[in-house]
Amino acid sequence: xxxxxxxxxxxxxxxxxxxxxxxxxxxxxxxxxxxxxKYGEGLIFLMMLQKGGEEKSHEKITAKLDExxxxxxxxITASQPSHAGIYLxxxxxxxxxxxxxxxxxxxxVKP
Amino acid sequence: xxxxxxxxxxxxxxxxxxxxxxxxxxxxQATTMFWYRQFPKQSLMLMATSNEGSKATYEQxxxxxxxxxxxASLTLSTLTVTSAHPExxxxxxxxxxSGQGVTEAFFGQGTRLxxx
Numbered sequence: 001x002x003x004x005x006x007x008x009x010x011x012x013x014x015x016x017x018x019x020x021x022x023x024x025x026x027x028x029x030x031x032x033x034x035x036x037x038k039y040g041e042g043l044i045f046l047m048m049l050q051k052g053g054e055e056k057s058h059e060k061i062t063a064k065l066d067e068x069x070x071x072x073x074x075x076i077t078a079s080q081p082s083h084a085g086i087y088l089x090x091x092x093x094x095x096x097x098x099x100x101x102x103x104x105x106x107x108x109v110k111p
Numbered sequence: 112x113x114x115x116x117x118x119x120x121x122x123x124x125x126x127x128x129x130x131x132x133x134x135x136x137x138x139x140q141a142t143t144m145f146w147y148r149q150f151p152k153q154s155l156m157l158m159a160t161s162n163e164g165s166k167a168t169y170e171q172x173x174x175x176x177x178x179x180x181x182x183a184s185l186t187l188s189t190l191t192v193t194s195a196h197p198e199x200x201x202x203x204x205x206x207x208x209s210g211q212g213v214t215e216a217f218f219g220q221g222t223r224l225x226x227x
Contacts, residue, residue, distance in 0.1 A: 042204060043218040088154060099206065099216050101146055103154040
């Protein structure tokens with residue numbers, strides 16, 4: 001079965017600093033999703049990547065999918081306290097129609 | 112983005128009773144809905160996948176008779192936790208997507224279930 005491994009598991013950065021979260025899949029990714037979650041709340045959709053080499057940006061968040069489609073990175077530029085939360089990468093598990101998730105990365109941004 | 116409404120957001124029930132959680136897609140037709148369970152400070156664990164009009168497909172280790180899933184229409188899926196016990200206390204989240212293949216999945220707000 002396909003698995004997603006996220007790193008780091010947790011991250012504490014000073015406000016204004018850049019950071020990167022990685023998501024590695026055990027199998028080829030056909031759809032890679034990034035979500036943000038505040039603990040105890042629903043998930044907020046950030047971005048979806050499909051093509052090898054694809055890169056998307058939204059405000060100060062950029063996500064990339066590598067050419068081999070087995071790894072994605074999420075980069076936040078000039079982090080702010082509002083970026084704090086849990087970042088989850090999700091993927092379609094082959095042709096099963098299932099959406100699976102990595103274990104999440106908890107981000108804290110210190111003012 | 113599309114809106115998925117989950118209700119209730121919080122529920123407390125007595126051990127042995129059943130609880131129903133609803134998940135509605137408000138502005139699109141959800142051909143597929145997913146139910147997840149999330150333990151504190153952990154990721155989402157997929158419980159089951161349901162397609163409209165079909166029986167849900169449960170993940171290994173998830174009891175079908177305990178977690179009843181119904182996806183009777185393209186806008187509504189329900190999860191019923193039967194004969195709830197304290198160990199069923201958790202955060203349950205639904206997700207919905209339309210169409211086939213790689214499409215966006217939208218999430219409900221989650222339901223915090225506490226069994227006392």
